[in-house]
Amino acid sequence: MTDTPAELNVTRADDIALRPSDGARTRRVRRCGICRQVGHDRRCCPSPEAVEERRQRRALQEQRHQRYLQDQAEIARQQEAERQRDQENGCRSIRLQNHNNYTVAVYYRMDRPGWERRRGNNIYKSFRSIDSNGTYGIKVYSNTIIYIIPEVERLSYIRRYGGSVWFNVDLYNGHVVGEYVMDTFETNTLDIISHEYEAPKPVLDQWKECALKSIYLLQQLERLGATNNDNLEPIMDMVQDITIPEHTYQDKEIAGVPSVMTNLT
Numbered sequence: 001m002t003d004t005p006a007e008l009n010v011t012r013a014d015d016i017a018l019r020p021s022d023g024a025r026t027r028r029v030r031r032c033g034i035c036r037q038v039g040h041d042r043r044c045c046p047s048p049e050a051v052e053e054r055r056q057r058r059a060l061q062e063q064r065h066q067r068y069l070q071d072q073a074e075i076a077r078q079q080e081a082e083r084q085r086d087q088e089n090g091c092r093s094i095r096l097q098n099h100n101n102y103t104v105a106v107y108y109r110m111d112r113p114g115w116e117r118r119r120g121n122n123i124y125k126s127f128r129s130i131d132s133n134g135t136y137g138i139k140v141y142s143n144t145i146i147y148i149i150p151e152v153e154r155l156s157y158i159r160r161y162g163g164s165v166w167f168n169v170d171l172y173n174g175h176v177v178g179e180y181v182m183d184t185f186e187t188n189t190l191d192i193i194s195h196e197y198e199a200p201k202p203v204l205d206q207w208k209e210c211a212l213k214s215i216y217l218l219q220q221l222e223r224l225g226a227t228n229n230d231n232l233e234p235i236m237d238m239v240q241d242i243t244i245p246e247h248t249y250q251d252k253e254i255a256g257v258p259s260v261m262t263n264l265t
């Protein structure tokens with residue numbers, strides 16, 4: 001749809017008729033938004049309805065403030081009640097401090113009939129992991145029992161039995177960093193420390209060790225003249241075809257296989 005020149009002309013003519021001429025334009029006068037009077041704005045309008053509106057707004061603000069104060073007081077009362085209840089139940093806060101050079105996994109259970117009935121006393125619940133030299137605050141009861149194992153052991157437990165929440169000590173045969181009965185626990189810091197633990201070798205290292213040992217033994221067979229034996233010769237030919245991936249002297253050391261380094265001694 002296009003405007004015809006005739007229509008455009010009409011519109012233009014109307015505009016001109018309604019618009020005041022430049023000479024007649026006056027400065028815009030600010031008027032109060034409530035009473036339309038000049039000389040003040042709606043925030044300080046002296047009209048009765050504006051005064052009443054401001055009074056109501058102040059009353060509402062005051063009401064809200066009072067309610068806020070009441071809420072704060074209620075929260076404080078509840079916190080105090082909870083603290084008292086905790087004290088009566090023998091609940092207190094302690095800090096777990098992991099002094100080991102490895103991450104530990106923290107489990108707990110409650111030594112009470114309800115826990116035993118529902119889950120059994122061999123079942124612990126996962127709480128959290130604490131990094132090497134890390135600390136963590138925890139609330140305990142006198143009947144809380146804490147069970148701590150290395151994080152790597154937790155991961156292999158999960159791989160083996162699944163489920164990252166519940167932990168069955170009867171199935172577990174890895175290293176136990178410690179079992180702590182809070183009932184007999186005096187201080188507010190639990191020092192987690194266990195020197196005997198040596199983290200298991202990564203699977204890749206285990207395979208390297210296995211492969212390097214096997215290759216070494218096959219090489220010994222060759223050295224002992226297996227290639228000259230008609231029955232063993234075809235097998236020894238195939239041994240030649242085994243490619244040994246890149247590895248270091250340290251790898252051989254770890255595998256317990258004689259290397260250049262050990263040959264020197």
Ligand SMILES: [Zn+2]
Nearest residue numbers: 032035045046
């Ligand atoms: Zn006004």
